[in-house]
Structures are given as structure tokens and as C-alpha cells.
Amino acid sequence: MSEVVLRPMTFADLPPVMGIERATFPADAWTETMMRGELADQPRTRHYVVAERDGEIIAYGGLAAAGDQADVQTIAVLADHRRSGIGRLILSELLAEAARRGTDSVFLEVRADNDSAKAMYTAFGFEPIGTRLGYYDDGADAIVMTRKLDG
Template sequence: MIRQMTEGDVKAALVIEHELFGDETWTENMLLGELADQPRTRHYVVLEEDGEIIGYAGLSAAGGEADVQTIGVRTAHQGRGLGKALLTELLEEAERRGCTAVFLEVRADNTTAQGLYERFGFERIGLRRGYYQPSGMDAVVMRRGKLS
């Protein structure tokens, strides 16, 4: 079940952050800051299964454009289409908000995520060198135009 993320879900989201992103995780204050702007310019959701949060995702939207801020699914639950479900939710929210384009950054070495985004119509439009810190990994910038 996908539902709106609340402050009470931040600890569970941080567990997923650390599992997936290691030293490059968001902090508790960063996540709380994102939630503080919900629903005005943010849309954050969690994915629950059997009472456990196993995924989460966030969108920033303003001025007719949106940015996928984050998507994460616990490693043990990957490969089941859950990332697809979370991305679908974010894109539907961007459409509800009247956005005409959605952007995102993805690690250059995360070919699995890049493939998912490409299947959803995202195209590579640039590269941000050394974007992810402290690893210095590059980020591929992707854009999806027409949403409907």
C-alpha cells in the first residue's frame, strides 16, 4: 500500500537510506525539511507491506516542473515492480499538479534505475560531474516531457 509519508515514517525511511546509499544518505533533518513543505511543493510517499515500510519516494513540484527527489526500495524487496509503483505515483502527482516536465538525477553507475526511468520515457539530457558526495560519482540528468 502506498500512502503519504509523515514525520513518523522518517526513521524507517532513514533505515532504507542507509541500506541503499551508504555515506550519501539524506539526514533526518533533510527529510523533515522536505516533509515540512508537503503538500505545498512536495509529495512524499511510503510503501508499506505487512505493516513494514519497505520503500519511499519524493517529488518536488513548482512552476510547472517537477523533480524526482528520491526513490528507494529495501534490497530484499527489489525486483518486484515496487520502484515502478513508486515512480508511477510520483508521475501521477506531477500530472495532477499540472507539471509539463519531470527531471531527476541518478547515479551514473546505477544502470538498473536508469533502465527503469528510460522505460517511463525519461531521456538523458546531461551529466553532473562529481554530484554525489563523498564518493564523487557523476549523476546522469534525465527529463521526461509530456506526462499524459
């Protein structure tokens, strides 16, 4: 397989991104209107990237940052490309962007039943700080996690 390249997400990327979104999060996928709203705030308060391999978008992720706090909005990887380090690559980029913007801490929500994502976030130094009961559209709980950034 060829190298994975990260680049800023653009509006032109929305068709493949929305396909990944619906495949990854069938019960609570964002709408294209929601994603367009996120991109409209880029780069002011948002930082979205896509991961490409051989010209195909295979993953994406996004960060919201304002003041001293940032939030990982989403990370999604096509099923055929999971467990290959792409999610870690995207998370590393989002954390680097949070640091570039001078934030002190990064927050995220992860499905309580998504053990692989929770393990990745824990490996990156995120710690659980609470639970949002019934957070997702299908009634699943979310674990709220945070990580302090090195000053």
C-alpha cells in the same frame, strides 16, 4: 507475499525511512533534518509516499513540484524487495502527482553507475540530457534525465 500499499509519508515514518535511506545510499544518505525539511513542505511543493507490505515500510519516494516543473527527489527500496515492481509503483505515483499539479516536465538525477535505475527511468520515457560530474558525495557522476508529461 501480500499486496504493497502506497500512502503519504508522515513524520512518524522517519525512523524506518531513515534506515532505508542509509542502507540504500551509504555514501550520500540524506540526514533526518534534510528529510524533515522535505516533509515540512508537504503538500505545498512536495509529495512523499511510503510503500508498505504487511505493515512494514519497505520503500519510499518523493517529488518536488513548483510551477511547470517537477523533480523526482528520491526513490529507495529495501534490498530484499528490489526488482519486484515497487520502484515502478512509486515512480508511477510520483508522475501521476506531477500531472495532477499541472507540471509540463519531470527531471531527476540518477547515479551513472546505477544501471537498473537508469533502465527503469528509460522505460518510463525519461531521456538523458546531461551529466553532473562528481555530483554524489563519493565522487560518482549523475545523469540528468527528463520526461515531458502529456498535456
